[in-house]
Structure formats: structure tokens, C-alpha cells
Amino acid sequence: MRRFLQRVALFGVLIAVIDLPFRWAIYQLPGKEYDVRLRRVLNDSLDADIVVFGSSRGARNVIPERLTAITGRSAYGLAYPGASIEWQEFLLRQVLLGTHTPRTVLLVVDDPAELIAMPTVDFRLDRAYPLVAYPEVNAEVCARTGRSEAFSRILAAYRVKDSVGNLWSPPKPDRYDTVNADGSMTIAWRAEGMDTAHFQDKHRAYDAERESVTLRDAYQRFVTACAQHHVQLVLVHAPDLRRPSEPFVARMLELAAGHATEYRYDTTDRRYREARYYFDRLHLNSEGAGIFSEELGHYLTTLSPPASRRRVP
Amino acid sequence: MEFTSIPFAVFLFGVFIIHWVVARWGAWAQNMVLLAASAVFYGLADLRFLGLLVASAAITFAVGQAQGSTLGDRGKAVLYWIGIAASLGMLCYFKYLGFFYEGVVRLLHGTGSGPTEGMLHFALPLGISFFTFSMLGYMIAVRNGQMEPCRDPLHFLTYVLYFPKIMAGPIEPAQRFLPRLTAGRTFDTALATDGLRRILWGLVAKVVIADNASGFVDIIFRDAATASGSTLLVGALLYFAQIYCDFSGYSNIAIGTSQLFGLPLMTNFATPWFATSTSGFWRRWHISLTTWMMDHVFTPLSFLLREKGKWGTLIAISTTFMAVGIWHGAAWTFVVFGLLQSIFFIPLALKGPVGRASEEAERGWWPGVPHVSRMLGVFLLMALSFILLRAEDLPQAITYYRGLCSLSLFSLPSVFPTTVVLLLAGFVLAEWLQRHRAHALEMEQSRLPVAARWGIYALLFYLVVLLSSSGNYQFIYFQY
Numbered sequence: 001m002r003r004f005l006q007r008v009a010l011f012g013v014l015i016a017v018i019d020l021p022f023r024w025a026i027y028q029l030p031g032k033e034y035d036v037r038l039r040r041v042l043n044d045s046l047d048a049d050i051v052v053f054g055s056s057r058g059a060r061n062v063i064p065e066r067l068t069a070i071t072g073r074s075a076y077g078l079a080y081p082g083a084s085i086e087w088q089e090f091l092l093r094q095v096l097l098g099t100h101t102p103r104t105v106l107l108v109v110d111d112p113a114e115l116i117a118m119p120t121v122d123f124r125l126d127r128a129y130p131l132v133a134y135p136e137v138n139a140e141v142c143a144r145t146g147r148s149e150a151f152s153r154i155l156a157a158y159r160v161k162d163s164v165g166n167l168w169s170p171p172k173p174d175r176y177d178t179v180n181a182d183g184s185m186t187i188a189w190r191a192e193g194m195d196t197a198h199f200q201d202k203h204r205a206y207d208a209e210r211e212s213v214t215l216r217d218a219y220q221r222f223v224t225a226c227a228q229h230h231v232q233l234v235l236v237h238a239p240d241l242r243r244p245s246e247p248f249v250a251r252m253l254e255l256a257a258g259h260a261t262e263y264r265y266d267t268t269d270r271r272y273r274e275a276r277y278y279f280d281r282l283h284l285n286s287e288g289a290g291i292f293s294e295e296l297g298h299y300l301t302t303l304s305p306p307a308s309r310r311r312v313p
Numbered sequence: 314m315e316f317t318s319i320p321f322a323v324f325l326f327g328v329f330i331i332h333w334v335v336a337r338w339g340a341w342a343q344n345m346v347l348l349a350a351s352a353v354f355y356g357l358a359d360l361r362f363l364g365l366l367v368a369s370a371a372i373t374f375a376v377g378q379a380q381g382s383t384l385g386d387r388g389k390a391v392l393y394w395i396g397i398a399a400s401l402g403m404l405c406y407f408k409y410l411g412f413f414y415e416g417v418v419r420l421l422h423g424t425g426s427g428p429t430e431g432m433l434h435f436a437l438p439l440g441i442s443f444f445t446f447s448m449l450g451y452m453i454a455v456r457n458g459q460m461e462p463c464r465d466p467l468h469f470l471t472y473v474l475y476f477p478k479i480m481a482g483p484i485e486p487a488q489r490f491l492p493r494l495t496a497g498r499t500f501d502t503a504l505a506t507d508g509l510r511r512i513l514w515g516l517v518a519k520v521v522i523a524d525n526a527s528g529f530v531d532i533i534f535r536d537a538a539t540a541s542g543s544t545l546l547v548g549a550l551l552y553f554a555q556i557y558c559d560f561s562g563y564s565n566i567a568i569g570t571s572q573l574f575g576l577p578l579m580t581n582f583a584t585p586w587f588a589t590s591t592s593g594f595w596r597r598w599h600i601s602l603t604t605w606m607m608d609h610v611f612t613p614l615s616f617l618l619r620e621k622g623k624w625g626t627l628i629a630i631s632t633t634f635m636a637v638g639i640w641h642g643a644a645w646t647f648v649v650f651g652l653l654q655s656i657f658f659i660p661l662a663l664k665g666p667v668g669r670a671s672e673e674a675e676r677g678w679w680p681g682v683p684h685v686s687r688m689l690g691v692f693l694l695m696a697l698s699f700i701l702l703r704a705e706d707l708p709q710a711i712t713y714y715r716g717l718c719s720l721s722l723f724s725l726p727s728v729f730p731t732t733v734v735l736l737l738a739g740f741v742l743a744e745w746l747q748r749h750r751a752h753a754l755e756m757e758q759s760r761l762p763v764a765a766r767w768g769i770y771a772l773l774f775y776l777v778v779l780l781s782s783s784g785n786y787q788f789i790y791f792q793y
Contacts, residue, residue, distance in 0.1 A: 001333055001500040008509070014771055148319035161779045 005040065015155075022156035022164065029163055032170040035179050037078055038127060041091065042134045044098040046217030048076035052183070053088045053222075054108030054236075055305060056081035056119055059185035060283040061238040063293040068182070073103070077183030080124050081176070084106070085114060086218040087123045090140055096229050097136070104300065105226055106235045107260075112204065112248040115219060116256075117212040129163040132281060170240040186286040187279045198282055199241050199273035206247035220255060228261040232303065237264035239272040239292060240282045263299055265292060314789065315358050316566045317520055324354070329573050333500055340497045344471045347574065354476035355439070358620055358746065364439035365403070370473040372399050373448040376454045377462035377469070389456075395450050404445045407437055412643030439479045442640055446605055451487035453609060461486035468495050477570040481563055483581045483601035490576070498575035509768070510571030510754040515565030517773050520781045522736055523559035526551050526784070529730045534703055537713045542722030547711060547729060552703045553696035554737055559588065560599070567712065567754055578678070579604075584748045585695075587740065589687035591657040594695055602640065606633050626662050631655040646710055650701040657694065 030039050040046045050073055052062045058079025067075040078091055088107070095102065102307040123144060132138040132152070138159060142149040173239070179185055226233040235252050237244045244264045253262055269291075271277055277288030284292055314321045328350040337344040356363050358479055376396030380389055451472075454460045461470040473479075493542020525690070533540055533548030540548070546598050564581035571578045585597035611633040619624030631652070697717075704710035747753040754773075756766050 003499070004502045004505050007506065011770065015774060018771055018775065044680060051453070090734070142719070151319045155778060157775060157778050161781075 001157055004103055007176040015079060015179055015272045016101035019156050025160050025164055025167055026133045026156050027175055029160060029166055030133055033130050033167045034171065034173045035127065035177070037076075037179065038091070038094075038131055038137075038181050039099065041078070041094045042131065044100070046076060046098065047074065049073040050075035050104045050106065051102040052077045052079055052106045052108065053092065053185065055083045055088075056185075056283060057110055057238050058108030058236075059108075059242070060187055061281060061289050061292055062106065062236070062296065063184050063186060063286075065184070065287050066181040066293035067182075067297045067300065068156065070294060071300045073101065073300075073307075075182065077180075077185070079108060079183075079185070080127060081185065082121055083124045084121045084213050084218070087127075089218045089222040090123070092115075092222055092225055092279075093239065094136060096231075101229055102231060104159040104232045104234065104303070106184075106236050106296075107222065108238055109252060111207045111237055112245045114248075115251065116217045117215065125162075129160075132159050132163070137235065179234055184289075186289050187283070188286045190276070190278065191280040194275050194278060194280060197241060197275040197278065201242065201243055204245040204248075206245050206251060208251055218250075222257045227247070233243060233260040234264045234300075234303075236258050236282050236296065237262070239248055239265045239284060239288070240278075241273070241275070241278060243267060261303070266295055314676050315518060316355060316563065316570075317781075322642070324350070330575055336498065336500070341465075341467075342497055343498060343574075344468055344494060347468060347469040347476070348474060349470065350563055351471065351474040351476040351479065355474060355479055358480070359439045361436070365438060366444065367470065369400065369403060369444075370470050371466070372396060372692040373452060373473070374463065374466050374469045380452075380455045380774070382464040393418065393456050394453060397449065398646075399446050400449050400452070403656050404441060406731050407441055409639075409643045418649065418678065429473075435676040442477060443482045443484055446484045446602075446640075447487065448473060450605060450609070451486065451491075454486065454488045460491070463487075463491050463495075465495070475566045475571075477566055477574075478578060478606060481560070482599075483564060483567065483578050484605050485578050486604075489579065492513055500638075504572050504575060504577065507755065507757065508569040510756065511569030511752050513564045513770060513773055513777075515562040515567075515569060515570075516753050516777045517562070518558040518740065519562030520777050522733065522740055523555045523562060524782045525736070525780065526555040526558070526730065526733050529728055529733065530555055530703070534709075534713070535710060537716060540716060541725050541727060542717050542719045544728050545716045546722060547726045548751065549696050549700050549713075551716070551730070552732070553692075553699050556699060556702065558737075558740070580751060587688055587748055589684060590659050591654070591691060594691055595654070602637065606637055606640075609706060610636050618630060620655050623662060630658045630662055635674065646701045646704050647711075649707065650698060650785065652699070653698045657698070666681070696770045710783055 032302055037046075048064075050064065052058050052064055052073070052075065054062075054068075056079070059077060059081050061285060062074035062079070064077045067073070078088075078095070080087060080091075092105070097215065110121070124143065125141065128137050128141050132141055138152055139149055142152055143148070147158070157164075173179070175186065176187065223233060225231075233256070234258065235249075237249060245265070248261060249264065265272060271291055272288070277284055277291065279285040279288075279311065328346065332346045332350075333341055335346055352363065355366065374395060376392050379392040382389075384392070419563065424448075450465075455462045463472070468491065472485075472487060472494055475490075478485055502703035516696060530548060533544055533551070536549075537545060549732060561582040568578045568580070579601055581601050583597040583600065585594050588597050611623045611629050614629035614632055615626060616630055623629070633649065634655035636653040637654065638647040638649070641647045641650070697714075700713050701710050704713060743753040747755060756769075756772075761769075
């Protein structure tokens with residue numbers, strides 16, 4: 001039996017030796033990322049007073065640079081296209097772990113699908129995989145994919161298996177994925193078919209029965225985390241060629257239980273009814289985003305933010 | 314605790330060490346370790362039915378004891394049939410009662426289909442088909458005098474509960490396994506090393522191929538109504554690959570695990586894809602089940618119907634395959650699957666004895682064209698029939714077959730998983746090269762230098778690590 005165990009141990013040594021390049025890869029992969037936002041958060045180098053969260057509506061419709069210009073407060077965009085509220089809650093947790101806690105968080109909500117499971121919106125594992133060098137990201141990836149966290153610590157290959165290909169073929173941003181310096185991902189042109197798009201001025205119903213418990217829980221964790229860290233939370237309803245769904249707005253506020261304020265775009269502004277300010281039916285183009293960001297910035301100046309930024313030693 | 318999970322690896326290592334540490338106190342101590350480990354393993358998977366399993370084993374043990382006692386013949390027979398009825402009754406209650414009830418209700422309402430609300434649905438004890446057949450086999454073997462009844466209830470319980478095989482077999486014959494269990498076991502380095510190799514090959518089949526094929530199969534079967542014929546053909550072939558890699562992978566892990574304890578289990582698969590006839594296929598596919606069916610259904614029936622000549626053989630074959638089909642589960646798809654397999658057998662039965670003569674694998678490195686064409690024919694036939702095992706119900710299966718028969722069969726498939734196909738090609742090549750050995754990684758007699766062998770093991774290890782797909786993919790046969 002001793003001989004058998006010796007052979008097994010020797011094979012273990014062989015595996016450990018082969019694993020060394022993967023261990024090296026772990027620390028090279030973050031540098032191959034074109035989107036440095038999450039890395040900035042994890043490195044605790046994000047020092048913004050206002051942080052924008054959301055999915056593509058947050059990324060395309062809000063220009064933090066404009067918010068900074070109007071409010072005089074630093075703003076940064078952490079909205080990811082296709083990101084669910086679970087991903088946003090994970091991001092917020094990482095932001096709040098840092099030493100620079102923002103005073104205001106803008107959560108740009110998907111009306112009316114924020115809490116409804118959709119195939120197009122998910123936890124952005126693809127953005128997390130290359131950053132598994134960070135223990136908090138690795139823990140989240142393991143929890144979500146059912147992997148063994150302990151094994152991922154032992155074997156680097158297991159840890160980087162989903163992103164190791166990025167080493168020789170780093171992902172390149174296409175014209176939809178270009179991240180601006182302020183963290184926004186605005187689009188300057190209009191999608192096909194937008195010439196015939198019109199504003200829909202009808203009231204829309206909202207069915208809370210369709211809500212996903214997982215997404216609802218994540219949203220409530222998001223709200224609670226803001227409240228616990230004395231961060232002012234604003235639920236932003238951005239323009240999308242439709243009137244905001246009143247029952248949805250009410251539902252989001254109800255779930256926030258008094259820990260959030262709501263801001264909806266100025267529905268009397270006729271420009272939001274013109275297709276030329278939109279990339280597609282759900283997203284503004286950069287011109288429209290500029291208009292909306294200015295409007296949002298002015299609204300933020302009317303708010304009285306928490307007295308001082310809490311700095312965690 | 315899945316065989317492919319890290320907790321299982323830790324569990325296995327712990328049990329392995331304790332099992333061999335207590336070896337100095339004899340087989341009884343070793344078996345107690347295995348029994349405790351098996352109870353923990355099954356309890357973690359499904360604690361609700363652990364009691365039922367123990368009670369069922371107790372009844373079987375008592376029936377076996379009665380057969381070896383001084384009880385009269387009539388008393389022994391009565392107890393034997395009570396034991397058989399109890400085991401089959403338990404299986405029918407959990408697995409088939411809902412199905413029959415549903416059939417009766419629909420018959421009474423005069424509808425072939427419709428809502429199933431209010432129907433009977435029972436939670437199925439994990440591995441029920443496997444451990445029930447093991448216990449039935451034991452009672453029959455004792456009754457027929459093929460073995461002495463087991464005298465130690467704890468040894469017997471270890472046989473029934475033994476964790477490498479409890480979930481999905483192999484259905485190990487008691488007369489083969491119990492004597493090994495009760496005899497003292499010393500550590501066999503060659504056997505244990507081969508066990509590890511077997512586990513590795515099982516992991517490659519399950520994690521690298523079956524799990525990665527699973528997503529594509531799910532998509533194709535879900536969209537069967539709208540998919541093109543060529544896509545459906547890809548789906549059927551891929552599912553056949555998935556189920557083989559899944560179940561043979563499981564079996565190799567189970568057998569390899571058992572070898573670590575010095576208890577080799579019977580082979581469950583012998584490269585069935587290289588069979589050149591349907592009878593050959595069934596001699597190589599799920600061998601422990603087909604052996605059981607052959608011994609306990611086909612042979613007695615053939616004997617009973619021996620005066621009816623070929624008709625008797627046909628009836629015996631049909632009944633056996635119907636039993637094989639229904640063994641998989643309570644659904645019409647399984648019934649039709651069994652029926653179809655028996656139809657495949659009819660030409661063979663009419664031609665002559667269902668023997669092994671036609672199943673002579675070529676010894677050469679590369680087979681001849683006739684051999685390859687026969688293999689491909691059997692492969693295709695089986696892949697098409699296995700659609701029934703994957704379809705949710707008969708209407709879905711019919712939709713699938715209808716789609717396959719359309720002209721779109723000659724179009725380009727909309728789904729074609731190139732990586733999975735390439736991996737599969739490598740897998741098939743390895744199985745072909747090693748087809749005369751117990752498994753593809755059996756290298757004890759190989760002329761390859763040690764460094765090359767270790768290189769292969771390390772490569773496969775890393776394939777498993779790097780290509781394992783995220784998500785929890787249970788073994789397909791756990792549902793049976």
C-alpha cells in the first residue's frame with residue numbers, strides 16, 4: 001500500500017508541476033481585460049462620489065462625466081449590458097468593501113423586467129472569469145457555478161479554466177462594448193429600423209407574480225447594503241420610447257421600503273419622444289444620453305446627500 | 314455526493330485509508346467500514362429511503378436464511394415467493410403504480426392524453442431498480458442452490474448498500490460478490506492502480522464528453538418540433554454518445570472505486586459501439602442488466618416455451634426486451650423502446666440461434682469495409698431507437714421521428730458542436746485501440762514507457778479539469 005500511496009503522491013507532484021503555468025496565468029489574465037472597471041473596484045482604486053449601476057440602460061443612457069460637470073461631484077459608471085440585479089448587487093458589495101464608499105448610488109432599472117428572469121440578462125460570469133485571481137471574485141464564481149472553492153485554491157487550472165484562452169486570444173471590444181473613461185458605454189449611432197419607431201403613450205400593467213425570487217432577493221440586498229452604509233440610493237427610470245410603467249415604479253419603491261428615492265425622466269420633455277435620440281427602442285444614443293444625463297445631474301443637485309463621505313480606515 | 318464531485322473524492326480517500334488501516338482486524342472490520350460509509354453515502358443522497366432499503370434487505374436476508382434452514386419445502390417456497398413479491402411489490406409501488414393508475418384513469422375517461430392533475434406521483438428511492446434486482450437475484454440464486462445463504466446480516470447489508478454500486482449498479486450477482494466480501498482482503502497494488510486508471514477514464518467519459526454534449530442535446534430535443542432533420546440526426550447521435558459516455562463513465566468510476574477496496578465488480582460495458590449486430594450490442598451494453606435478464610427472464614422463458622420452436626424464442630425475446638424497456642421506467646416510450654429492440658432481434662432469431670458467431674471483432678488495427686459498415690448500421694439503428702429513452706413522451710418521440718424523416722435531413726444542421734465531436738472522435742479512437750482490454754486505460758501490459766503512460770494520465774487529468782462544464786449534471790441512470 002505504501003508503494004501505491006507513493007505513486008499517487010508522485011502523480012500529485014507531476015500535476016502540481018504542470019499547474020505552475022496556470023498559476024502564472026491567474027495573475028496575467030486581469031491585464032488582458034479591456035474593461036478595467038471591475039478591476040478598479042477590486043483594487044480599491046475607484047474613488048467616486050456617485051456610482052451608476054444597471055444593465056445596458058445604465059451603461060448607455062447615463063454619462064457620469066456630465067453628472068460630474070453639473071454636480072461637481074465625481075461620478076463613475078459601473079453598469080454592464082446584460083447584467084442582472086444579482087451582478088449589480090455583487091458589484092455593489094465589492095464597492096462597499098473598499099475604502100472609498102460612494103455617497104450616492106444610481107440604480108438604473110429595467111422597466112418592467114428588472115425582477116423578472118430574462119434570457120438576455122444574467123450574472124456576468126464572463127466578466128468575472130478573468131478576475132478569479134481576486135479571492136472574492138473566485139468565491140462568487142464558485143458559488144454560482146457549483147465549483148469547489150477549496151479545489152480552486154489547490155489547482156490553478158481549475159480556477160482559470162474558463163478564461164485561460166484569453167491569454168493568447170484576448171477579448172477585443174466591439175463597437176457596442178467600448179468602455180469610456182467615465183465607465184459609461186454610450187453608442188453614437190442609431191440601430192436599423194429606428195426610423196419607423198414611435199413613442200408609445202399607453203399605460204402598462206406589471207405582474208408581480210412573474211418576479212423571480214432570486215432577483216427580488218438580490219434587489220432587496222442591494223437596497224439594504226446601501227442603507228447600512230448610509231449610501232443614498234436613487235432608482236432611475238430612464239427614457240425608452242414608452243411611458244414609465246406606474247405599477248412597476250410603485251413596486252420597486254415598495255420593495256425598497258423607504259430606503260430609496262425614485263427619479264423618472266421628464267415625460268413632458270418632447271425630445272424623449274423623438275426616435276433620433278435613441279439607439280434602439282430601449283436605449284438612448286449618446287446625444288439622447290447627454291440630454292438625459294444633464295436632466296439627471298440637475299436633479300441630483302436638488303438632493304441633499306449624506307453630510308460626509310464615510311471613509312473606512 | 315456525486316461521483317464526479319470533490320466531496321466524493323475526499324470521502325473516498327478517507328474511506329479508503331480507514332478501510333485498509335482496519336484490514337489487520339479482518340474482513341468483518343473492513344466490511345463495517347464499507348457499511349458505515351455506504352449508509353452515510355446513501356443517507357446524504359436520500360435519507361428518507363435509507364430505512365426502506367434496510368427493511369427490504371432484512372426481508373431478503375430472512376428469505377435467504379429460510380432457504381438454508383430446516384424448514385419444509387412448502388414453507389421455504391411460501392417464504393421465497395413472499396420475498397419475491399415484497400421486492401417486486403416495492404418496485405412496482407414506487408416506480409409503476411402511478412403509471413398504471415394514470416393509464417386506468419385515462420382509459421375510464423376515454424382519453425389517450427390530457428391533464429395529469431390528481432395523478433399519483435411518488436418520490437422514487439434512488440437506485441431502486443438496481444438494488445431490487447440485486448436482492449431478487451440473491452433470493453433466486455439461494456433458492457436454486459447456486460449459492461449458500463449469507464450467514465452474517467451485516468455482510469449482506471454491506472452487499473446491498475455497497476456505495477460504489479448502490480445508485481446505478483452494476484447489478485452485481487450475489488454469488489460472485491458475497492464470497493469476496495466475506496473473505497479477507499489484502500491490498501493489491503495492481504488492482505488499486507488499475508482502479509484509479511478506470512476512475513480517470515470514467516471521468517473523461519462523463520465530465521469531458523457526456524456533460525459537454527448534454528447542453529446541445531437538451532436544446533435539440535427541446536426544439537424538436539421546429540428543428541431540421543439534419544439537426545435532429547445530430548441530436549440523436551449526440552444523445553447516444555451522451556448516454557453511453559454518461560453510463561459507461563459512471564460504471565467505470567464505480568468499478569474503479571470498488572477495486573480500491575479490493576472488490577472488483579463485473580464489467581458493465583464492452584465497447585458496444587463496435588458491435589456488428591444488435592445481439593452483439595446487447596451483449597456489450599449494460600451487461601449486468603442484460604445478464605440478469607438473460608438468467609432470470611429469457612432462459613426460464615425459453616425453457617418453458619422450448620416446444621414452440623422459433624415462436625417460443627420470439628416470445629421469450631420480446632418479453633425480455635419489454636422487461637428491459639420497462640425496467641428503465643414507467644412510460645410508454647420505454648415500452649416502445651423494448652418492443653423496438655425485440656423487433657431488431659427477430660431477423661437474428663429467425664436466421665438461427667442467437668449466438669455469438671456473428672460478433673467476432675476483428676483483430677487488426679483497422680477493420681475491413683464490411684465490418685465498418687455493419688458497425689455503423691448497428692450504431693445508427695441503436696442511436697435512432699435511443700431517442701425513445703430521451704423523449705419526454707411518445708408524442709415528442711413521434712414528432713422527433715417525423716422531423717428526421719423530412720427532406721430537411723439533407724440540409725446543413727443548425728447545431729453542430731465541433732469541440733464535442735472532436736473529443737468524441739479521440740474517445741472512440743482510444744476505445745477502439747483498447748477494445749480487447751477491460752477499459753481504454755488498461756495499460757499494465759502496454760509497451761508504452763512509464764513516462765508516456767504518466768503523460769497520458771496527466772493529459773487526461775487536465776482534460777477533465779479544463780473541460781468540465783459548469784453546472785450539476787447528474788448521471789442519467791440515477792433516474793432509473
